[in-house]
Amino acid sequence: MPVIKVNNRGVHIQELNKGSAETVLLVHGMFSNLSVYYFNIAPVLAKEFHVLMYDLKSHGMSEKVVKGYDLESMTGDLLALMDELGLDRVHLAGYSFGGLIALKMASRFPDRVKKLAVIEAPDPNDDKTRDIIDDYSREFLEHYVENFTDTTKVKMGKRQMERNHRMYEYLFYETSIKKDMLLEREFFGSEEIDGIGQETLLLYGAGSNCLGAGRLLKQKIKGAQLLEVPGDHNIPIQEPVLIGNLLDNFFKHG
Amino acid sequence: MDTVVVLKQFITEVIGEEFVEEMDIDMNSSFTRDLEMDSIEIVSFSEKIKAHYGDQIDFTGWLSNMDLDQLINLNLGMIVEYIDNARN
Numbered sequence: 001m002p003v004i005k006v007n008n009r010g011v012h013i014q015e016l017n018k019g020s021a022e023t024v025l026l027v028h029g030m031f032s033n034l035s036v037y038y039f040n041i042a043p044v045l046a047k048e049f050h051v052l053m054y055d056l057k058s059h060g061m062s063e064k065v066v067k068g069y070d071l072e073s074m075t076g077d078l079l080a081l082m083d084e085l086g087l088d089r090v091h092l093a094g095y096s097f098g099g100l101i102a103l104k105m106a107s108r109f110p111d112r113v114k115k116l117a118v119i120e121a122p123d124p125n126d127d128k129t130r131d132i133i134d135d136y137s138r139e140f141l142e143h144y145v146e147n148f149t150d151t152t153k154v155k156m157g158k159r160q161m162e163r164n165h166r167m168y169e170y171l172f173y174e175t176s177i178k179k180d181m182l183l184e185r186e187f188f189g190s191e192e193i194d195g196i197g198q199e200t201l202l203l204y205g206a207g208s209n210c211l212g213a214g215r216l217l218k219q220k221i222k223g224a225q226l227l228e229v230p231g232d233h234n235i236p237i238q239e240p241v242l243i244g245n246l247l248d249n250f251f252k253h254g
Numbered sequence: 255m256d257t258v259v260v261l262k263q264f265i266t267e268v269i270g271e272e273f274v275e276e277m278d279i280d281m282n283s284s285f286t287r288d289l290e291m292d293s294i295e296i297v298s299f300s301e302k303i304k305a306h307y308g309d310q311i312d313f314t315g316w317l318s319n320m321d322l323d324q325l326i327n328l329n330l331g332m333i334v335e336y337i338d339n340a341r342n
Contacts, residue, residue, distance in 0.1 A: 014297065016314065035293035038300075039325060043318035060294045159273065159290040237322065 003061060006077070006084045012061035013054045013081075014038060016046035022114075023087055024049040024251055027078070029096030029120075030177075031168065033060030036095060036236050044244030048252060049091070054081060056098070058171055069180035071104040071187065078105055082112060091251045093117035095236050100124065100187065103217075106200075107192040116198040117247055120205065120233050123213040124184040188213070193220045200224040201250045203243060205231040225250075257334045264302040265330075268295050281331030288329075296325075303337070311340040 003010045014034055024045050026037045034053035042051045055062035057069075057077065068074070078101065082090065092113045094102030099121025106113045171177050187193070200221050204214035206228040218226040227246060231238035258281070266274045269291060277289065285291045291299065304313050316336055320328070 014301070033294045033297075035297045038293075038297050039317050039320070043314050046314075055294075061298070159269075160292045163292060240322075 003063075004084065006080050009057065009065060010063035011054055011057075011077075011081060013052060013085075014042075015053075016042050016051040017048075018050055020046075020048070020050040022049050022251075023090040024051050024247070025078075025082070025087070025090040025092050026051065026053045027092070027094035027098030027101050028053070028056065028059070029094075029098050030056075031059070031164075031171070032096070035060070040240035041236060041244040041247070044241065045248050045251070048248065052085070052087070052090070056101075058167070058175060064170065066174060067176045069175065069177040071100060071184055072108075073180075074101045075105045075108050079109060079112065088112070089114050091115045091117070093119065093247055094121065095119040096121060096233070100184070103193065103196065104187075106196050106198050110197060113198055115201070115251055116196065117201045117203065117250060118214075118217065119203045119236060119243065120208060120210050121213060121217070122210045123188045123216060124181065125186065125188060126210075126213065188216055188220070193217070196221045201246070202226040203229055203235065203246060205229055205233055205235045205238075208232045208235070257337050258330070260306060261303070261330060261333060261337075264299055264306075265289060267302065268298045279330065281334065282329055284327060284329045286326050286328075303333070307337065307341070311337055316340075 002014070003012045005011075012034070026034070026042065028034055028036050033055050037051075037053050042053060045051045056074070057063065057065040068077070082088075089112055092102045092105060092115070094100070094117075096119070099118040102113075102116060102118055103121060106116045200217075200223070202214045202217055202221075202224055204211045204226065208231070210233055211228070214226050214228075218224050229235045229239055229242060229246070236243050262274075262279060265279065269289060273290075277283070279289070283289055285296055285299070300313060300317065303311075307313070313336075317325070
């Protein structure tokens with residue numbers, strides 16, 4: 001289980017098809033981990049590409065960190081990871097919060113990102129996104145697990161629930177994540193988004209409450225292609241092979 | 255060493271001895287439902303299998319052919335059967 005040191009912090013990474021000429025780097029979402037890609041999406045991409053997945057700070061098996069959840073810090077972490085692994089340029093894909101990191105990365109370090117794929121990145125100015133952070137409670141988590149995860153068919157057991165609850169509590173009450181996210185409210189309205197020059201693919205669930213964010217990004221990023229996939233915000237779990245194939249085709253052919 | 259013994263050792267390493275002691279792990283034990291492994295623990299478990307058996311098996315390829323239902327219902331017996339068949 002490779003946990004490498006990046007800026008003196010433990011970062012859990014997984015790689016497939018190491019040694020292939022081109023790399024696809026996959027960024028997961030908030031409260032998730034690299035497993036969202038590991039089982040189906042990464043193996044599809046690994047037929048052609050070197051695939052790198054990593055756990056964001058305090059997520060999955062990466063080290064817990066109290067500060068630095070704003071997009072500037074998160075992209076700084078990603079750049080340091082690429083430097084540590086000697087990766088000059090990559091195709092970049094991010095899901096949900098990871099999609100925001102991917103957008104910021106493409107804008108901030110355009111020479112390091114070849115093509116950009118954004119899956120279900122929410123608009124940080126959307127109340128629904130912020131409410132998830134504001135309304136958190138154990139009752140909320142139980143409600144979430146009972147109802148929201150229905151669409152992914154995944155039910156958590158008691159030990160899993162406790163683990164997840166500990167992660168939520170840590171992130172909400174002991175880190176700056178809440179404060180840092182609120183500072184990103186204007187991100188979609190910023191010139192940074194307008195200036196993204198990479199070939200960009202936007203993948204959103206046809207029934208997702210984030211679809212409006214996808215449409216907004218399509219308007220703002222020149223030449224961006226928006227594809228609606230059957231499902232909701234959980235499309236990487238609901239349609240992993242389809243997502244893998246769409247990414248594979250985009251990174252190969254555009 | 256018997257495949258099932260190797261895999262039980264990996265399960266213990268991933269979820270911890272204190273949880274394993276409370277469980278009656280058998281060939282029908284499902285990773286998500288019975289062992290309550292979450293996805294990142296199944297990643298750890300998979301990596302241990304890949305590191306142990308190396309090129310003898312294509313564990314990533316085998317898993318990648320499964321849909322979510324199959325992954326959720328994956329049990330110890332299915333992995334033992336896959337590994338033993340792949341090595342013979």
